[in-house]
Amino acid sequence: MREKKRIVVVEDEPDIAEIVREYLERDGFSVEVAGTVTGALDALQRGAPDALLLDITLPDGSGLDVLRAAALPEARVPTIMLTARADEADRIIGLELGADDYVTKPFSPREVLARVRSLLRRTGETAAATAGKPTRKTRIAELEIDHDFHELSIAGKTASLTATEFKILALLAENPGEVFTRSHLLDRLGDDGAIYERTLDRHINNLRKKIEKDPRNPEYVLTVYGTGYKMRRS
């Protein structure tokens, strides 16, 4: 059996942090709580966790500073932000610092647990499903998607995607030309309604910024107006 998944919870309200810890530990996770930016950076330094729950408003600074550290390419950590405002979360996802999802405060610990499970399912699925199988790669024009190692290269250069961006790309690329509606995409991402449609659009925009020469005029991830998205055919 593999080791327990480690989750770092950054939340400055000790009562709330401890209850979230109880929920996650009962679910089999190993949990480390930090209440400050400094504490969070220390926890990340001890090793990249499997997931990060991150409050944006902290007593000694902004969770964004933690996000920047967590989003370093060598240690990209799947991250759920805890924030009082949905528009703030959308803005942060738009900054491409690697945040995958958010929960608005005041939150319910049950909801947080559901989001963590959903995020880890999204990030872990490919690795678990393909262990020991032959290499699976999809090539579309200059894109090469390695489904086993969760890697993307564009014209031979490695590109860094968040877990959610990769999942969206892999799904579209395995079915070139097939139109995915937003709700179909959310469904196939193995999501329990944790990503909202508007957030999905943000992830698509971020993905385009990374893979398209001109994100406003995409060649790969195409919008099908009034319906959803599709990948170009080869």
Place this chain on the structure above:
Amino acid sequence: MGQQSDARHELGNQIGIALANIEGMIDGLVSPTASRLEAVADALREARRLLQASEPIP
């Protein structure tokens, strides 16, 4: 942060504390001891105070 957003943030915190404790009790993760219940009541009292102290909605 302005005074109003401080109050809003604090109000959210207090509701979060109450909700997390109660859900935790329902799910068997928090013991419903007198002191825990008192902590929930404290959070709700503080939330009430913040509401009463905030500017009336125009």
